[in-house]
Structure formats: structure tokens, C-alpha cells
Amino acid sequence: MIIAGAIIWQRNLIAAAMLAGIYSLLMASVFVILDAVDVAFTEAAVGAGITTVLMLGTLALTDSRERIPVRRPLLPLLVALAVGGLLIWGTLEMPRLGDPGAPIHQHVADRYIALAPVETGLPNMVTSVLASYRGYDTLGELTVIFTAGIGVMLLLGRRRPHGGKSDGGKSDEGAGSGGGTSA
DSSP states (O other), rough: HHHHHHHHHHHEEEEEEHHHHHHHHHHHHHHHHTOOOHHHIIIIIIIIIIIIHHHHHHHTTTTOOOOSSSOOOOOOOHHHHHHHHHHHHHHTTSOOOTTSSSSSSOOHHEEEEEEEEHHOOOOOHHIIIIIIIIIHHHHHHHEEEEEEEEHHHTTTTTOOOOTSSSSSSSOOOTSSSOOOOOO
């Protein structure tokens, strides 16, 4: 929460981008502690890695200081407070961290080991879990990573010169039936 507050109050955008990268790295470590290593890996790669590089690249093309607005609108603050309130309300029914009766501690690993080759027909345990039991989850993760990759390629793609021709060197001259000049 300290880093999030520092990001909000920071006026130097380069420092804010670096703090956002640090925040993503800390969140990746929280995901590791919660035994969600796949989510931690994605957070570290996309959140701390690619996003930080894209923010710093964007700042290289703009000013490094934020312009202070003339007026401070109230609507964004109210929306942020409402969303924050909804998120807190949504966590009230969650089991306490470390509760042995929580669903996260009701492991299905024994069932996977015993029945995965029979239910899925795949001899490899990892493949049977990722492709069969968690197929939609894996497809969603791949979609997110693919979309992020396409976005990075589009952002970092080649730029055409302002004065250059974009139609492969062809021009409007000579277009028409005879290719000659008209009077």
C-alpha cells in the first residue's frame, strides 16, 4: 500500500513507472506465496517486465513531469472509491488466509495422480492437468499473453517517414487509360 500511495503522489513520471514495476514484482512474489506460480510468472513477465519497458519507452517520447491539472474533478475519485468499496465487499466472504478448511487447501492432487491417465487418456501428468482439467484457464492465459505480444509488436512496429510514400513507391501519376498527360 505504501508503494501504491507513492505512485499516486509521485509527480515524476519516470519514478512512477519504476514504482509501478516494483509493485508488480512485489505482487508476483505475493502470488508465489499463495502457490499461484503460473500467475506470478505472468505478472512478473507482463507487469514488471513488458509494461515497465513500455511505460519508460512512452516517457522517452514525452515529458517526464506530470502537468498539474487546473481543477481536480470529483467524478474519478468517486468512481475509484465505489470500485474499491465493491472489491472490499467482494472479499468479505472469503475464507481467512491459512484456514485449513478453505477450498485452496482441499487438494485434488491425489485424484489427478490416480485418475488422470484414465479420464484424459494422456500419460503425461502435466499435460493432462493443463490441457484437460485446466484447459479453459490455460487458453485464457495464452490469449492474454498473445494479445500482449501483438500489442507490443504494434507499438514497437516500424514507423513510416512523414514525407515518404506508403503505397510501395507507386504514385498517382500515370494512372488512367493511356498513362499520358491530359490537357
